[in-house]
Amino acid sequence: MIAIVGPTASGKSDLSLAVAEHLGEAEIINADAMQLYRGMDIGTAKLRPEERCGIPHHQLDVLEVTQEASVASYQKYARQDAKEIQARGRRPIFVGGSGLYLRAALDQIDFPGTDPAVRAALEQEAEDLGAAALYERLSQQDPKAAQTIEANNLRRVIRALEVITITGQPFSANLPDYTYHEPCWQIGLRPDPQLVAPFIDKRTRGMFADGLLEETEALLKVGLAEAKTASRATGYPQAMAVIAGRLSVEEAIEEVNLATLQLAKRQIKWFKRDPRITWLDPLPEGKRLSPEELLRRLLDTQDGKALL
Known part of the structure; x- marks a missing residue:
């Protein structure tokens, strides 16, 4: 290819x-x-x-x-x-x-699956607390992922936190x-x-x-x-x-x-x-x-x- x-x-x-x-x-x-x-x-x-x-x-x-x-x-x-x-x-x-x-x-x-309930909860948190709060959480839970995702890219921040929640592993671990x-x-x-x-x-x-x-x-x-x-x-x-x-x-x-x-x-x-x-x-x-x-x-x- x-x-x-x-x-x-x-x-x-x-x-x-x-x-x-x-x-x-x-x-x-x-x-x-x-x-x-x-x-x-x-x-x-x-x-x-x-x-x-x-x-x-x-x-x-x-x-x-x-x-x-x-x-x-x-x-x-x-x-x-x-x-x-x-x-x-x-x-x-x-x-x-x-x-x-x-x-x-x-x-x-390989991409982990999604969980609608987890996604919905994170989206609600973003509305209640703001995108900056979720990005700060990502920075604490997976600093490597936070370095590759822009703070204002809320969609990717939520996805990274969703993967962390579902798998119990850092989001960055899924990028080999x-x-x-x-x-x-x-x-x-x-x-x-x-x-x-x-x-x-x-x-x-x-x-x-x-x-x-x-x-x-x-x-x-x-x-x-x-x-x-x-x-x-x-x-x-x-x-x-x-x-x-x-x-x-x-x-x-x-x-x-x-x-x-x-x-x-x-x-x-x-x-x-x-x-x-x-x-x-x-x-x-x-x-x-x-x-x-x-x-x-x-x-x-x-x-x-x-x-x-």
Whole structure:
């Protein structure tokens, strides 16, 4: 298998198409948690069907915005897609920046079950005591897990505490060493966040110009505002604020740019911990390399010569 990983706005989708076309017999599996959602197209930079070069894509548009994305569910269905692709004699290429989803698909990792009663109790505590209190508890019970989970990511904090309660073990114990469940080559795009900033700004402005507000209005009609996961996708809270009159478009663009840069830094930090990734810089000296140029660089690597 192949996985193309890295931060947002680094050119993963374009490179995945170039690699798939070079291989000739390949299909792509999405590994961006927010691209799982139907109707969230512009704000997630999802490739339109006509942009996919005739290459089959999987794990796109599989959830309604009112559904909650699950890493365990993604693991099940993404691995199933990979097996079916291989059974057709083709190569699966995972593409995305959602680190935990990628590890779930690629690595030897099992997820404990859930307990609705425990989850409900933790959610009620979060309402009564606040997110900070639950994060403090996690820091005391599992400092290692707390270092990898942001304090304001209440969903992941609750999940970690739920696992600790159910299993009696630290949540971090369920994230094993980096061991693939079957052979995989990971290719990472790692631009300097400061160098990628102009491209993020260009992309954000393009999203608003292409109809992000109209897309968000349509999603609000089917429950986006109440959605636990989908409503937090970068770009949509800002678009909702414009629609509600709390932000101007220019203010929203600035907020989206900042949030995207912060997301990119978190993603780079996550992927840097994985020693198996072959890294490429898509922005040497601030100039974005074309997918074809990146592919040529891959073909010059030892793994590229063997696997491509």
